[in-house]
Amino acid sequence: MKKEFAVIGLGRFGGSICRSLTELGMEVMAIDNNEERVNEFSMIATHAVVGNTTDETVLKSLGxxxxxxxxVAIGDDIQASILTTLILKELGVKHITVKAQNDYHEKVLRKIGADHVVHPERDMGRRIAQNIVSNNVLDYLELSDEHSIVEIVASEKIIGKSIVDLDIRAKFGVNIVAIKRNKDIIVSPIANEVIHANDILIVIGADSDINRFEKKLIDL
Known part of the structure; x- marks a missing residue:
């Protein structure tokens, strides 16, 4: 069965999520109080509806x-974002993800029961910064304010050495959870797994520890 999603707010962020979910074959209802935006998504989403989501009766009528x-991807109107989230929670929606404008907005959203809060602009900024300052880091995914998963290209200094030889967990406090090797992915590699040329290490840990590990790659 296809999962059913509703996206409230069809700006750049909400619109992108709506398109991506539709491309993945999901059922998507797109909602915005701007008729022009709704018309734009009428041929993309399963349903596209004009509606004021701060009105409980409107949300109820949409089922x-x-x-x-x-x-909830409402743009600059923090009050509408908070009120919409509160109503969704009171109506018993199973899972609610909300876009936050700032840390204060996030704090309020979490207090009223948002299941997941995202800062798309801030998080993307961090991701881009992480990628452009390092030649080794290919990709970066923030798990929390202090922990991440990164893809790091194996440097010449560690090629031919095993995970146990490198003792990365003891030295840096990070874990290699997988290795991408050509088209294969080695999940939870064993201690005597030897690092090959062009291997991509998928590393999880605190940002400070990952940074120490990445900086030391050329000095190991």
Whole structure:
């Protein structure tokens, strides 16, 4: 069965999520109070509706509680974002993801029960910064304010050495959770797994520890 999603707010962030979910074959209801935006998504989403989501009767009439996951991607109107989230919570929506404008907004959203809060601009900024300052880091995914998963290209200094030889966990406090090798992915590699040329290490840990590990790659 296809999962059913509702996306509230069809700006750049909400619109991108709406398109991506549709491309993945999901059922998506797109909602915005701007008729022009709704018309733009009428041929993309499963349903596209003009509506004021700060009005409980509107959300009830859309059957919003029947959706497995609702994404609140309202742009600059923090009050509308908070009120919409509160109503969704009171209506019993199973899972709510909300875009936050700032840390204060996030704090309020978490207090009223948002399941997941995202800062798309901030997080993307961090991701881009992480990638452009390092030649070794290919990709970066923030897990929390202090922990991440990164893809790091194996440097010449560690090629031919095993994970146990490198003793990365003891020295740096990070874990290699997988290795990408050509088209294969080695999940939870064993201690005597030897690092090959062009291997990509998928590393998880605190940002400070990952940074220490990445800086030391050329000095190991």
């Amino acid at each position: 919003i509680r029947n959706f497995e996951h609702v994404i």
